[in-house]
Amino acid sequence: MSADLTDRVSALPFFAGLAPRLLRQLCAEGRLVRYPAGKRLFGEGGDADRFWLIEDGSVALDLRVPGRGDQVIETLGAGTVVGWSWLHPPYRWSFGAATRSPVQAVVFAAAAVRGRCDTDPAFGYAMLRLFTPVITERLQATRLRLLDLYATPAPAGRS
Amino acid sequence: MSARAPALEAGSAVPQPYRVIARHTDTADTVTLTIEPDAVPLERFAPGQFAMLTAYGIGEVPISVSAIATPEQGRARRLVHTLRAVGAVTRALHAARPGDVIGARGPFGTTWDVASAVGHDVVIVAGGIGLAPLRPVLHAVLADRPRYGRVVVLIGGRTPADLLYREEMAKISAAGAEVAVIVDQPADGWTGQVGVVTTLIPPAHFDPDRTVAFVCGPEIMMRFTAQALIARGVPAPRVRVSLERNMRCGVGWCGHCQLGPLLVCRDGPVIDYAHSEPLISVREL
Ligand SMILES: Cc1cc2nc3c(=O)[nH]c(=O)nc-3n(C[C@H](O)[C@H](O)[C@H](O)COP(=O)(O)OP(=O)(O)OC[C@H]3O[C@@H](n4cnc5c(N)ncnc54)[C@H](O)[C@@H]3O)c2cc1C
Ligand code: FES
Numbered sequence: 001m002s003a004d005l006t007d008r009v010s011a012l013p014f015f016a017g018l019a020p021r022l023l024r025q026l027c028a029e030g031r032l033v034r035y036p037a038g039k040r041l042f043g044e045g046g047d048a049d050r051f052w053l054i055e056d057g058s059v060a061l062d063l064r065v066p067g068r069g070d071q072v073i074e075t076l077g078a079g080t081v082v083g084w085s086w087l088h089p090p091y092r093w094s095f096g097a098a099t100r101s102p103v104q105a106v107v108f109a110a111a112a113v114r115g116r117c118d119t120d121p122a123f124g125y126a127m128l129r130l131f132t133p134v135i136t137e138r139l140q141a142t143r144l145r146l147l148d149l150y151a152t153p154a155p156a157g158r159s
Numbered sequence: 160m161s162a163r164a165p166a167l168e169a170g171s172a173v174p175q176p177y178r179v180i181a182r183h184t185d186t187a188d189t190v191t192l193t194i195e196p197d198a199v200p201l202e203r204f205a206p207g208q209f210a211m212l213t214a215y216g217i218g219e220v221p222i223s224v225s226a227i228a229t230p231e232q233g234r235a236r237r238l239v240h241t242l243r244a245v246g247a248v249t250r251a252l253h254a255a256r257p258g259d260v261i262g263a264r265g266p267f268g269t270t271w272d273v274a275s276a277v278g279h280d281v282v283i284v285a286g287g288i289g290l291a292p293l294r295p296v297l298h299a300v301l302a303d304r305p306r307y308g309r310v311v312v313l314i315g316g317r318t319p320a321d322l323l324y325r326e327e328m329a330k331i332s333a334a335g336a337e338v339a340v341i342v343d344q345p346a347d348g349w350t351g352q353v354g355v356v357t358t359l360i361p362p363a364h365f366d367p368d369r370t371v372a373f374v375c376g377p378e379i380m381m382r383f384t385a386q387a388l389i390a391r392g393v394p395a396p397r398v399r400v401s402l403e404r405n406m407r408c409g410v411g412w413c414g415h416c417q418l419g420p421l422l423v424c425r426d427g428p429v430i431d432y433a434h435s436e437p438l439i440s441v442r443e444l
Contacts, residue, residue, distance in 0.1 A: 074353050075351075079362055
């Protein structure tokens with residue numbers, strides 16, 4: 001871990017509120033990575049052994065649909081985290097993910113972070129508090145999209 | 160509240176014949192009509208206001224102005240409306256061709272009050288056809304660019320093919336405004352963002368303390384957008400939304416557009432979120 005990495009991670013709002021001790025623990029399991037556009041980060045059903053904090057660029061979550069290839073479900077940009085399936089058994093990705101543009105990110109070793117969550121409840125609680133909103137926000141976004149708000153309205157009687 | 164509608168003329172009750180002089184196809188179901196009066200021109204419209212447009216023999220619907228043509232002697236020589244065909248009347252208006260005559264009454268309703276955003280960052284958030292009523296805000300701000308702070312335009316659409324004014328938005332982006340676009344359903348070849356429009360708000364570059372936000376789209380989208388803007392620190396009174404209700408008279412007589420204590424045709428459509436929030440709240444999803 002370098003002080004540089006800790007500075008970078010705390011510069012983005014996602015982990016910025018983390019106490020310095022916890023931030024250092026987290027960053028001990030992270031490293032800076034750069035990917036070209038089109039690099040697959042993980043595939044649906046694979047081991048959820050990592051997660052990423054995107055510093056720059058964009059990542060697409062996708063799902064393989066028979067006959068239609070990889071369908072993009074959502075794109076995630078700078079400042080967001082990619083991956084929370086590592087938090088809960090069976091630790092497998094529900095979707096795939098690939099970079100859409102050159103990406104600079106911090107990748108964290110999920111099993112090691114999970115180990116720290118188990119041994120240090122303060123650290124574990126902080127992680128849950130950070131990741132739970134990610135899960136609820138993505139659920140909210142999915143529900144909104146299910147409503148298909150911009151679709152042509154179905155014919156209905158008007159008073 | 161936003162700027163109140165000016166006093167109405169008696170002529171507001173009678174549609175004036177306007178001739179279609181240009182028809183631009185924006186998307187598969189949306190066109191922009193430019194119309195000119197055959198007889199008496201209406202008063203000048205302000206951004207956010209709407210006209211009641213008549214498809215003769217079919218009916219009349221409220222449609223906002225999607226551009227403000229240069230007025231002649233204070234009157235709207237030309238009106239520009241972007242409309243989406245969703246039902247009988249909008250389908251008939253959508254089908255109008257250059258030379259056809261439609262009816263127009265107005266101007267009605269409150270305005271976006273663009274001038275009140277002078278000295279502020281301007282954040283425009285549009286969902287679907289909601290970009291149409293917001294386009295005059297963008298035009299007004301860009302025409303007077305030095306008087307405003309940052310200009311951020313966040314656009315959500317169903318698919319890439321449903322996005323309005325794509326060339327114009329590309330030009331605006333090239334001219335220095337921050338324009339971000341997101342679609343619900345990407346098509347093959349779409350390299351842009353995918354998701355809901357609210358996800359564009361946290362990474363956008365504006366100073367919430369000195370921002371005026373203009374939001375238009377489906378009501379639920381406006382509610383979540385307003386909440387996301389407020390969560391970023393924009394004060395609720397400086398988040399403006401444009402409400403939609405079915406209308407008949409357009410001038411506060413019939414009560415058809417009542418929403419709680421408001422008549423949307425007269426007290427709206429543009430209302431700040433501090434006032435509209437209790438009126439458009441929906442149960443948690
Ligand atoms: C102040 C105001 C400004 C508007 N500006 C524009 C504009 O600039 N461009 C534009 O295309 N439309 C605009 N609208 C919406 C437009 O007025 C409606 O689409 C129109 O009234 C539908 O009438 P219709 O006879 O074609 O369809 P109808 O047969 O009356 O309705 C067809 C279907 O559309 C649904 N519907 C009707 N009105 C709406 C609505 N307002 N929102 C969502 N669904 C609706 C109905 O429930 C029905 O399912 C505006 C509405 C208001 C109140
Ligand atoms: S439409 Fe008649 S009161 Fe508003």
